[in-house]
Amino acid sequence: xxxxxxxxxxxxxxxxxxxxxxxxxxxxxxxxxxxxxxxxxxxxxxxxxxxxxxxxxxxxxxxxxxxxxxxxxxxxxxxxxxxxxxxxxxxxxxxxxxxxxxxxxxxxxxxxxxxxxxxxxxxxxxxxxxxxxxxxxxxxxxxxxxxxxxxxxxxxxxx
Amino acid sequence: xxxxxxxxxxxxxxxxxxxxxxxxxxxxxxxxxxxxxxxxxxxxxxxxxxxxxxxxxxxxxxxxxxxxxxxxxxxxxxxxxxxxxxxxxxxxxxxxxxxxxxxxxxxxxxxxxxxxxxx
Numbered sequence: 001x002x003x004x005x006x007x008x009x010x011x012x013x014x015x016x017x018x019x020x021x022x023x024x025x026x027x028x029x030x031x032x033x034x035x036x037x038x039x040x041x042x043x044x045x046x047x048x049x050x051x052x053x054x055x056x057x058x059x060x061x062x063x064x065x066x067x068x069x070x071x072x073x074x075x076x077x078x079x080x081x082x083x084x085x086x087x088x089x090x091x092x093x094x095x096x097x098x099x100x101x102x103x104x105x106x107x108x109x110x111x112x113x114x115x116x117x118x119x120x121x122x123x124x125x126x127x128x129x130x131x132x133x134x135x136x137x138x139x140x141x142x143x144x145x146x147x148x149x150x151x152x153x154x155x156x157x158x159x
Numbered sequence: 160x161x162x163x164x165x166x167x168x169x170x171x172x173x174x175x176x177x178x179x180x181x182x183x184x185x186x187x188x189x190x191x192x193x194x195x196x197x198x199x200x201x202x203x204x205x206x207x208x209x210x211x212x213x214x215x216x217x218x219x220x221x222x223x224x225x226x227x228x229x230x231x232x233x234x235x236x237x238x239x240x241x242x243x244x245x246x247x248x249x250x251x252x253x254x255x256x257x258x259x260x261x262x263x264x265x266x267x268x269x270x271x272x273x274x275x276x277x278x
Contacts, residue, residue, distance in 0.1 A: 049264055130178060
């Protein structure tokens with residue numbers, strides 16, 4: 001690629017003037033994904049064929065899964081030392097913030113229960129939604145059929 | 160929605176009140192060593208008499224944990240109740256095929272990476 005006519009730059013390596021922020025470009029999601037998956041591949045992670053956002057690494061005694069949603073990442077592993085080392089090596093390539101143990105992802109709260117299970121809920125999301133609609137002090141309603149009545153049956157009922 | 164009006168609010172309000180009552184509800188996942196996959200599906204056509212478009216829904220369990228669910232009103236018009244029910248089975252089957260391919264993937268990757276380490 002060469003400098004287009006009209007571009008005045010003494011440095012021949014500069015070819016185009018970037019007038020958009022990288023973030024706003026159409027190609028941004030793709031190039032972010034390529035950069036992340038390239039880095040993870042170098043660290044020994046393989047993307048699963050059925051889900052390209054899921055990267056896995058197996059060694060003799062340790063299994064690590066990395067699930068990404070754009071720039072939110074969950075790391076699951078059979079050893080917390082191995083997880084910490086993955087985080088620190090990722091930190092060499094990207095400025096990242098370790099939010100600790102999983103508690104909130106994509107609007108879903110995750111809470112560990114005593115039987116080493118996981119409880120998923122959307123309480124925080126619902127609370128914010130209700131406050132936004134000024135309905136947080138409303139009386140609760142149980143499931144009721146007329147919520148889902150079609151216009152047709154409304155029409156029939158009024159006859 | 161550009162211009163929500165009174166009747167829109169009337170429809171949404173019971174939904175919000177339903178959320179008030181179910182705010183603490185959630186899904187409980189528990190560890191399990193079983194890999195049995197079970198899918199359930201249903202199709203509903205009868206409750207959309209004016210549009211004749213059907214809704215299909217499904218959910219999938221891995222062992223005793225629910226891992227996938229969906230309910231979606233379709234864009235196409237049906238002329239028979241067989242179609243929604245048949246389509247709902249096909250849709251849950253697609254999901255099950257994907258989930259089992261994901262699980263198989265884990266096994267292949269495990270074997271592949273262990274094998275390359277031995278070499």
